[in-house]
Amino acid sequence: MSSPVMLTMRGITRVHGHGAAEVHALRGVDLAVAMGELVAVMGPSGSGKSTLLHLAGGLDSPTSGTVQVGRDDVGALDAKGRARLRRKHVGYVFQDLNLIPALTAIENVTLPLELDGASARKARATATAALAEVGMDGLEDRFPDDMSGGQAQRVAIARALVGPRRLLLADEPTGALDSVTGEAVMRVLRARVDAGAAGLLVTHDARHAAWADRIVFLRDGRVVDETGSAAGAETLLDGAAR
Numbered sequence: 001m002s003s004p005v006m007l008t009m010r011g012i013t014r015v016h017g018h019g020a021a022e023v024h025a026l027r028g029v030d031l032a033v034a035m036g037e038l039v040a041v042m043g044p045s046g047s048g049k050s051t052l053l054h055l056a057g058g059l060d061s062p063t064s065g066t067v068q069v070g071r072d073d074v075g076a077l078d079a080k081g082r083a084r085l086r087r088k089h090v091g092y093v094f095q096d097l098n099l100i101p102a103l104t105a106i107e108n109v110t111l112p113l114e115l116d117g118a119s120a121r122k123a124r125a126t127a128t129a130a131l132a133e134v135g136m137d138g139l140e141d142r143f144p145d146d147m148s149g150g151q152a153q154r155v156a157i158a159r160a161l162v163g164p165r166r167l168l169l170a171d172e173p174t175g176a177l178d179s180v181t182g183e184a185v186m187r188v189l190r191a192r193v194d195a196g197a198a199g200l201l202v203t204h205d206a207r208h209a210a211w212a213d214r215i216v217f218l219r220d221g222r223v224v225d226e227t228g229s230a231a232g233a234e235t236l237l238d239g240a241a242r
């Protein structure tokens, strides 16, 4: 009845540093995200949200616990296997964008497609459509340094969502966007998830979290609350504010 699980995280801990400098970024997190499901992750600064996304995408390894993407046990993959998983199956919008400054908007978006072996012409057509989806048509040949923060963010989003990604990880993708563009980005993300991807979205904005099927609240590296549906979020957020 329910959709197959795409992302499974079990007993995840992540300790940064050693000795007196030890930081427990995550202290035992269990999380599963199904195909077609968008889960919002909320919580105060430093609660472990970005760490959780890095681990989900195989960009970082947990101190203990296991991460599974589809049938792949990420910890059991070698470096090459992990790179392949990230390149082919995971779309990642980083909190700090990571656009390549020497490449134009369209080149930034075509890059992952060409790395996957798409022809230049096919990659360009797909990337053009992805940029149009986030309202960046007409700005394809602009370099990141000549874009506003919001424009750069939209290119990063187009790049992350392009191609058949199975797992979409977005770390505050709407942070630098005005509310209209932010809504447009959420609509694209939601559509990709509805088409079968699993999505994990970090946001501070309750309006954006409302696009999710479920909200997970982190505090000090632990899941402290979870809503079964986005509708419950308002109640929890109201409760927290009081």
Ligand SMILES: Nc1ncnc2c1ncn2[C@@H]1O[C@H](COP(=O)(O)OP(=O)(O)OP(=O)(O)O)[C@@H](O)[C@H]1O
Binding pocket: 016, 017, 023, 024, 025, 043, 044, 045, 046, 047, 048, 049, 050, 051, 052, 095
């Ligand atoms: N590479 C690192 N080395 C040492 N400590 C780190 C490292 N990365 C994260 N941390 C620490 O781990 C904790 C969780 O960080 P994380 O970036 O996951 O928080 P966050 O919830 O994403 O915060 P924000 O909302 O500010 O982005 C913080 O205390 C942070 O200082």
Ligand SMILES: [Mg+2]
Binding pocket: 049, 050, 051, 095, 171
């Ligand atoms: Mg963060």
